[in-house]
Amino acid sequence: MTTNSIQVTAAPDHSLPGEPVETRTVGQISVQQPVLSARAVNIFYGAKQAIKDINLDIGLHSVTALIGPSGCGKSTFLRSMNRMNDTIPGARMTGRITLDGEDIYSGDQDVVQLRARVGMVFQQPNPFPKSIYENVAYGPRIHGLAVTRADLDVIVQSSLQKAGLWSEVKDRLSHPGTGLSGGQQQRLCIARAMAVDPEVILMDEPCSALDPVATARIEDLIDELRDKYTIVIVTHNMQQAARVSQRTAYFHMGELIEVGATNQIFTNPGHRLTEDYITGRFG
Amino acid sequence: MLTSTLLLILIGCSVAMYFVGRSRSIALVGGRSGISKLNSLPGHYGLWVAAWCLLPALAIVLAWNALGHRLIVSAVVSQASSVTAPMSPGQRSLLLSDIQNVEDGTVPLALASPSVKAAAFELRRLEQLSHSAVAVLALCVMLLAGGLTWHRLSPTVRARHAVEKVFRVGLAACSTLAIFITIGIVASVLFEALRFFHLVPVTDFLFGTQWSPQMAIRADQVGSSGAFGAVPLFLGTLVISVVAMGVSIPIGLFAAIYLAEYANRRVRAIAKPLLELLAGIPTVVYGFFAALTVGPLLVNFGRVIGVAVAPESGLAAGLVMGVMIIPFVSSLADDMITAVPKALRDGSLALGATRSETIRKVVLRAALPGIAGGVLLAVSRAIGETMIVVMAAGLTGTMTANPFRSVTTVTVQIVQLLVGDSEFDSPKTLAAFALGLVLFAATLALNFIALVIVRKYREQYQ
Ligand SMILES: Nc1ncnc2c1ncn2[C@@H]1O[C@H](COP(=O)(O)OP(=O)(O)O)[C@@H](O)[C@H]1O
Ligand SMILES: [Mg+2]
Numbered sequence: 001m002t003t004n005s006i007q008v009t010a011a012p013d014h015s016l017p018g019e020p021v022e023t024r025t026v027g028q029i030s031v032q033q034p035v036l037s038a039r040a041v042n043i044f045y046g047a048k049q050a051i052k053d054i055n056l057d058i059g060l061h062s063v064t065a066l067i068g069p070s071g072c073g074k075s076t077f078l079r080s081m082n083r084m085n086d087t088i089p090g091a092r093m094t095g096r097i098t099l100d101g102e103d104i105y106s107g108d109q110d111v112v113q114l115r116a117r118v119g120m121v122f123q124q125p126n127p128f129p130k131s132i133y134e135n136v137a138y139g140p141r142i143h144g145l146a147v148t149r150a151d152l153d154v155i156v157q158s159s160l161q162k163a164g165l166w167s168e169v170k171d172r173l174s175h176p177g178t179g180l181s182g183g184q185q186q187r188l189c190i191a192r193a194m195a196v197d198p199e200v201i202l203m204d205e206p207c208s209a210l211d212p213v214a215t216a217r218i219e220d221l222i223d224e225l226r227d228k229y230t231i232v233i234v235t236h237n238m239q240q241a242a243r244v245s246q247r248t249a250y251f252h253m254g255e256l257i258e259v260g261a262t263n264q265i266f267t268n269p270g271h272r273l274t275e276d277y278i279t280g281r282f283g
Numbered sequence: 284m285l286t287s288t289l290l291l292i293l294i295g296c297s298v299a300m301y302f303v304g305r306s307r308s309i310a311l312v313g314g315r316s317g318i319s320k321l322n323s324l325p326g327h328y329g330l331w332v333a334a335w336c337l338l339p340a341l342a343i344v345l346a347w348n349a350l351g352h353r354l355i356v357s358a359v360v361s362q363a364s365s366v367t368a369p370m371s372p373g374q375r376s377l378l379l380s381d382i383q384n385v386e387d388g389t390v391p392l393a394l395a396s397p398s399v400k401a402a403a404f405e406l407r408r409l410e411q412l413s414h415s416a417v418a419v420l421a422l423c424v425m426l427l428a429g430g431l432t433w434h435r436l437s438p439t440v441r442a443r444h445a446v447e448k449v450f451r452v453g454l455a456a457c458s459t460l461a462i463f464i465t466i467g468i469v470a471s472v473l474f475e476a477l478r479f480f481h482l483v484p485v486t487d488f489l490f491g492t493q494w495s496p497q498m499a500i501r502a503d504q505v506g507s508s509g510a511f512g513a514v515p516l517f518l519g520t521l522v523i524s525v526v527a528m529g530v531s532i533p534i535g536l537f538a539a540i541y542l543a544e545y546a547n548r549r550v551r552a553i554a555k556p557l558l559e560l561l562a563g564i565p566t567v568v569y570g571f572f573a574a575l576t577v578g579p580l581l582v583n584f585g586r587v588i589g590v591a592v593a594p595e596s597g598l599a600a601g602l603v604m605g606v607m608i609i610p611f612v613s614s615l616a617d618d619m620i621t622a623v624p625k626a627l628r629d630g631s632l633a634l635g636a637t638r639s640e641t642i643r644k645v646v647l648r649a650a651l652p653g654i655a656g657g658v659l660l661a662v663s664r665a666i667g668e669t670m671i672v673v674m675a676a677g678l679t680g681t682m683t684a685n686p687f688r689s690v691t692t693v694t695v696q697i698v699q700l701l702v703g704d705s706e707f708d709s710p711k712t713l714a715a716f717a718l719g720l721v722l723f724a725a726t727l728a729l730n731f732i733a734l735v736i737v738r739k740y741r742e743q744y745q
Contacts (some may be wrong), residue, residue, distance in 0.1 A: 082633065084629065087628075087632055114635075115633055116634070126626040126630040128631070129627075129645075139634040142634065142640055143635060192630075193633075196635065
């Protein structure tokens with residue numbers, strides 16, 4: 001099975017989520033309950049095209065893994081889903097990405113609201129130079145989610161609990177977040193993202209700076225969070241993708257080569273490039 | 284032979300020996316292809332030979348320059364004075380200056396006494412002799428040491444380590460010198476200040492509220508006996524510094540935020556150098572700007588709103604000084620803001636914070652210790668500034684915290700005390716050293732605090 005299958009039908013541009021699309025991607029790009037869906041997305045840095053005509057749905061309450069060799073555009077695509085690419089001078093995008101059916105790049109979309117609904121966790125843990133408490137309280141304060149201090153306490157505690165960090169830090173909430181270990185810092189960043197109660201959490205190689213024990217904790221956490229959140233995770237670790245995700249998308253040089261159920265991608269890839277990558281022939 | 288000529292010859296020879304040593308080391312291993320058989324690189328051998336050539340000879344010349352002249356002079360003076368009765372140190376130094384004046388022609392030969400004349404001739408003869416002797420000695424040592432080293436040069440010599448050692452010693456010597464110079468300056472200020480405190484009690488100086496340092500120079504002169512209470516000066520310094528910081532901190536900081544966070548590359552490329560141009564204006568220009576433009580402006584403005592503003596006021600000086608300091612604050616703050624990792628900004632933006640929320644709550648927060656350190660450095664600069672105050676704030680030590688009145692500062696008074704004719708050991712002159720000591724202690728403390736803060740900030744991100 002090494003040829004590009006082409007799924008024919010409607011025009012690529014203005015199709016609705018769920019509708020079949022013409023695409024060179026192997027596998028089913030659409031899902032039953034899409035939360036985010038990208039159609040005909042191209043992203044450029046200046047004159048250089050980093051993402052080429054990508055169509056992909058992200059399913060509700062599941063973990064979608066984006067894999068591929070480095071420089072293939074995984075981070076770029078991930079960042080386009082909460083418009084973090086807007087902060088990069090010279091970055092430009094065409095196509096359409098919808099969140100619950102609304103175009104997130106349309107003129108009346110408020111970026112502030114969007115980012116509250118689509119949270120993000122970065123490759124390097126990046127706690128603010130503030131206390132653990134203030135790190136988690138940052139988002140709720142900005143969005144006015146808590147009226148009283150007691151409300152805020154509740155949000156902070158439940159976020160830290162969801163991130164599995166509460167028992168470790170409950171006695172030192174006023175200590176600086178930068179004083180935690182790398183793995184704890186990363187869980188603090190996850191707690192911080194969850195404190196604004198997002199629908200989707202984007203994670204860009206969240207474990208690449210962590211040791212195996214801390215990595216295992218984060219992976220368990222991701223598995224638990226799947227009940228309530230929709231998660232998209234970029235990883236270059238294929239075991240990790242196999243362990244935590246239900247759906248996997250394989251990127252190659254800015255193109256989405258193949259997407260499908262994780263176990264199918266890893267046991268029976270439909271495209272030659274995917275197969276080469278997961279068998280370690282390059283990457 | 285002149286010392287400078289001698290030094291030039293020594294340096295020239297050792298440069299030549301560098302090339303000689305280099306090529307000999309290459310020749311010893313049979314050409315460039317054999318370089319890997321050398322213990323060190325050819326350049327190291329060159330430096331090694333050159334160092335042996337130069338340093339011992341240089342040491343001789345320097346030692347003789349430091350000691351030889353003094354030895355000769357004391358020999359000549361004791362010979363001349365042995366003719367007469369035993370002399371006090373004062374008379375000895377008088378005799379010495381007589382002799383030297385004759386020797387270098389300041390005093391015509393005809394006017395000198397015979398014994399002084401003889402001594403002057405003797406001095407000149409000995410000096411000439413010693414110069415030639417040193418030159419010969421240095422050249423011999425150079426040839427000997429250079430030749431020996433050249434002879435010892437072999438592929439197994441660890442020239443690399445020898446050169447390393449020479450560099451280490453040289454660097455250590457430079458830093459030791461700098462430290463000793465600092466210690467010397469501090470000690471001289473300290474000792475003079477102590478002499479002042481013998482005449483005027485420390486408590487009167489530090490807590491007295493009246494400053495009028497004019498002293499009667501002659502016993503019969505009508506004049507004040509001098510009051511050395513420095514509080515008005517401290518207060519004046521404080522007023523002007525506060526005004527200056529009140530101008531420079533907000534403007535400098537906001538300019539830095541704009542340049543670092545909002546301005547595009549073109550604006551930044553133009554605005555940043557323009558802003559830093561402010562730092563290049565000589566303070567005397569700021570001074571007359573303050574005195575001739577800002578001062579009268581403030582007087583008129585004060586008249587309009589019904590506040591009495593003196594033509595020379597702490598406010599005028601402080602405002603202009605503040606403008607002068609803006610680039611210090613802004614370029615330091617700019618460095619600190621741009622040093623905040625992009626990851627922190629992204630973290631905040633990804634939580635839905637706006638640009639300004641991110642700047643206020645994350646970027647400035649992270650850069651704050653660094654900015655505070657920069658501001659403290661700027662404060663110590665403001666305290667040390669003299670020219671603007673002389674021209675725009677006045678010279679009288681008024682006991683007031685009112686910026687609309689004429690005040691004066693510590694540095695200005697130091698200048699005041701030392702210009703004009705006065706004895707070197709009068710309290711008036713010595714008071715300058717006491718003020719200098721206070722100023723030194725204050726700026727040292729500020730710099731120390733600033734450095735501690737900046738260092739702490741650095742640690743946070745490494
Ligand atoms: N800020 C940027 N400016 C210019 N080019 C970029 C930028 N970020 C990424 N790129 C380029 O876009 C391509 C995709 O990068 P990225 O999305 O970071 O890949 P991945 O995360 O898969 O390693 C790469 O070729 C990279 O060089
Ligand atoms: Mg990446």
